Amino acid sequence: MKHFLDWSISRKLSVIVIITSGLLIGIMAVAITVEKVLTFRHSVQDKMTVLLQITGTNSTAALIFQDQETAGEILSALEAEDSVLAAILFDADKKRFATYTRQNWKPEEGESNTSGTVLPLPSKYNDQHIQAFTNDRFSIFGPVLLNGKTIGHIGILADLSPIQTQIVYFTVMLFVFSVLLFVLGLVITFRLNRSLIKPIFNLVEGMQIVSAEQHYGIRVTKEREDELGVLIDGFNNMLSQIQKRDYELDRHRNQLTELVNQRTEELRQTNAQLIEEIEERKAAEAQLAHAQKMEAIGTLAGGVAHDLNNILSGIVTYPDLLLATLPEDSPLYKPLNAIKTSGSKAAAIVQDLLTLARRGVKVEERVELGNLIKDHLRSPESLEMLVNHPNVKIIFEKPEQDLPLIGSPVHLSKMLMNLLANAAEAMPEGGNIVISCQVMRLKKQPVGFKDWRSGDYVQVTIQDTGVGIPEQFIDRIFEPFYSSKVMGLSGSGLGMAVVWGTVEDHHGLITVNSTEGEGTTFSILLPLAVKETVSKIDVAGNKPIMGQGQSVLVVDDSQNQRMIAEDIFIHLGYLVETVESGEKALEFLMHKPMDLVLLDMLMDPGMDGLETYQHILRLYPDQKAIIASGFASSERIQDAIDMGVKSYILKPYTISDIATAVDLALKK
Amino acid sequence: MRRLLLFSSFLVMLLHTSVSLNVHGATEEEHVKAVFLYNLIHFVSWPQETMNNRNTFTIGVLGDVYFSEIVEEAVKGEKKGGLPIQMVYFEDVESALRMQPHLLFISENYVLQWFTSNPGVNSLPILTVGDSKQFCQQGGMVNLLNIHNRIQIEINPDAVEPAGISISSKLLSLAKLVK
Structure with missing residues (x-):
């Protein structure tokens, strides 16, 4: 059985069809033969029974009326039926009454009794119908009835040989027909088998290709709409779905790869951004730490400077007053002049300290940077530096466009001076210092630029080819009094600190790039100006401008300062009054208007200069005033200027400072 | 059973008679004729009204x-068409015409008288049976003749037809047809 199951479907189908059709045809042939034999037998039975009854019925009269001749004639009528060999009529006593035998027929053994009587009544006959098939004979006996009464008996002997010949003939024909049918069935089976199996072979071939080559693009040709057609459709659909699935998988894989790449790129960018932010944060933290440190230093320096300012006022101002009254050949003139010079230098240091503290008086003055640099390079300080460094050459080409800034030209010049001095000192063997200016628009906040605002900036770079600054020192070069072998030696030790403070005051950013042995580049970003502003008082010439007896009220909480100011104003020809506070000034002015008021910005306790000025304006909206301050926030001074203060002067002021400022204020 | 015995004995007697006619003469012949007379009614059909309107089947x-007694003995207890058979003897033609039996055996001496008695006698539904030589020629329907000691049946179909009586072909195949 297993061997059979392992056969090919074609072979199995062939064998099954051969066996099945053979069995069916054989069974059919046997059944037909049997049915035919039975039908023939029944046919003979029926026919002979009918003949028996008809003949018997027709013989009743002959029997009743004892007419043997007529009875014989009636029996002779059976000659018309070829199969009837003999017929015999018996009377009621079962004695032969009439007989018919076919011509040329001789009874065989068993068809006559010992006395030679043809077709004797069977011994088991008991007046009921009886029949029997023997070899090729059929015999039947039955009673002859008249009105239900048996008046005789009749028997017929039939010859079955023609029928049997027919049966044999039929059987042979049936066998031949069966064989032909079987052969025809085989031919049809083989053809159908080939036709039926072909789609399976196609399917198997397709599967082998798919299996061997992983080629899902092939399709098996469907030839019919039967179950194999459905199977092929299913196979093709399966291939389509696999193709579609593969396509989707490829697409998803590609998408996934793309997504991974995209995510990786995003991650990389995020990581880079994070690193950049960390760097920026570190830089900002460093900047903040530096700023805090500078702020602390500035606070200290500012406190010191404030006190020194008041002390220096006497040292600077009184020699000035004394020198004005002494002839130049006086033996005191030179010492007094030396005192004044020293005092002025001390005052300059104090101003550096104030700049460092970023509490220096801020002047919002329109400055053209190109001119400022150019002027500075021609200044005595710059020329003196070049004399001290004969091998150093400064290269600067003034840009064609204006570079307007709002700021302090003094501080900017000082910043420039300090940077150039440092550059020169970094090049002991000499070299070029290149100054360049470039306008740029900053839309994005540079790292560490806390005062950044979107707008136009000028980038000033000062590049030297000096010894460079070691990396570990770069963060500390702006610290006050920090010095190293590589840094230049400024006069006060505050040079780079002043540079840093100046840049901060001008809302700028300074960065340093230095490579040891190659040189250093300072880059300074400064916002370009957008509005006009007041001008700082420039110190006039040697001779102070004298007053015309105008009235001046000096408001200062420092008695020393009030006394100095009073002496100066008297010296300059003004009528002067002094009060020690803002409140006293208001009270005074209510009773006596003054042409000019000199206001100290910082007064303690009570109102400061700005508040006092605000109240004075309520009394006299056109009141002219000057602010004097050695230590005041830039914003408060700016507010005062915005309210109408004509000018401001730095403490400790000189006679010339006062004369110029007062004259300017009164003229305005 | 009784009828079967009677019938069997009658057949035995019949055979015996056919063999012994020459020995016993007319008596044996009368018996055979009486049986034939009875047997005739099995092969003859009368009009339906003659059967429905009667309580008995009458043989006259x-x-x-003498012959009537033999016949009466032969048909005693028998039936025809569900009706008991009644044997009636007629002394004259009028009484027979009056009763109109289903079957009437007419002795030789009354044949002429019968057929001349009434113009419509031939259309009466009476099967007329005789045993004289010219019976059928005289208008009779069935004649039982003794020819060579065998009873020969003669039938006149033309006489039978007007009476509405039909005779079985089986009987006709045995009989000699005369006109």
Whole structure:
């Protein structure tokens, strides 16, 4: 059985069809033969029974009326039926009454009794119908009835040989027909088998290709709409779905790869951004730490400077007053002049300290940077530096466009001076210092630029080819009094600190790039100006401008300062009054208007200069005033200027400072 | 059973008679004729009204009282079409015409008288049976003749037809047809 199951479907189908059709045809042939034999037998039975009854019925009269001749004639009528060999009529006593035998027929053994009587009544006959098939004979006996009464008996002997010949003939024909049918069935089976199996072979071939080559693009040709057609459709659909699935998988894989790449790129960018932010944060933290440190230093320096300012006022101002009254050949003139010079230098240091503290008086003055640099390079300080460094050459080409800034030209010049001095000192063997200016628009906040605002900036770079600054020192070069072998030696030790403070005051950013042995580049970003502003008082010439007896009220909480100011104003020809506070000034002015008021910005306790000025304006909206301050926030001074203060002067002021400022204020 | 015995004995007697006619003479012949007379009714059909309107099937014998007794003995207890058979003897034609039996055996002496008695006698539904030589020629329907000691049946179909009586072909195949 297993061997059979392992056969090919074609072979199995062939064998099954051969066996099945053979069995069916054989069974059919046997059944037909049997049915035919039975039908023939029944046919003979029926026919002979009918003949028996008809003949018997027709013989009743002959029997009743004892007419043997007529009875014989009636029996002779059976000659018309070829199969009837003999017929015999018996009377009621079962004695032969009439007989018919076919011509040329001789009874065989068993068809006559010992006395030679043809077709004797069977011994088991008991007046009921009886029949029997023997070899090729059929015999039947039955009673002859008249009105239900048996008046005789009749028997017929039939010859079955023609029928049997027919049966044999039929059987042979049936066998031949069966064989032909079987052969025809085989031919049809083989053809159908080939036709039926072909789609399976196609399917198997397709599967082998798919299996061997992983080629899902092939399709098996469907030839019919039967179950194999459905199977092929299913196979093709399966291939389509696999193709579609593969396509989707490829697409998803590609998408996934793309997504991974995209995510990786995003991650990389995020990581880079994070690193950049960390760097920026570190830089900002460093900047903040530096700023805090500078702020602390500035606070200290500012406190010191404030006190020194008041002390220096006497040292600077009184020699000035004394020198004005002494002839130049006086033996005191030179010492007094030396005192004044020293005092002025001390005052300059104090101003550096104030700049460092970023509490220096801020002047919002329109400055053209190109001119400022150019002027500075021609200044005595710059020329003196070049004399001290004969091998150093400064290269600067003034840009064609204006570079307007709002700021302090003094501080900017000082910043420039300090940077150039440092550059020169970094090049002991000499070299070029290149100054360049470039306008740029900053839309994005540079790292560490806390005062950044979107707008136009000028980038000033000062590049030297000096010894460079070691990396570990770069963060500390702006610290006050920090010095190293590589840094230049400024006069006060505050040079780079002043540079840093100046840049901060001008809302700028300074960065340093230095490579040891190659040189250093300072880059300074400064916002370009957008509005006009007041001008700082420039110190006039040697001779102070004298007053015309105008009235001046000096408001200062420092008695020393009030006394100095009073002496100066008297010296300059003004009528002067002094009060020690803002409140006293208001009270005074209510009773006596003054042409000019000199206001100290910082007064303690009570109102400061700005508040006092605000109240004075309520009394006299056109009141002219000057602010004097050695230590005041830039914003408060700016507010005062915005309210109408004509000018401001730095403490400790000189006679010339006062004369110029007062004259300017009164003229305005 | 009784009828079967009677029938069997009658057949035995019949055979015996056919063999012994020459020995016993007319008596044996009368018995055979009486049986034939009875047997005739199995092969003859009468009009339906003659069967429905009667309580008995009547066999009459005209003019031969001796033969009537033999016939009465032969049909005793028998039936025809569900009706008991009644044997009636007629002394004259009028009484027979009056009763109109289903079958009437007419002895030789009354044949002429019967057929001349009434113009419509031939259309009466009476099967007329005789045993004289010219019976059928005289208008009779069935004649039982003794020819060579065998009873020969003669039938006149033309006489039968007007009476509405039909005779079985089986009987006709045995009989000699005369006109």
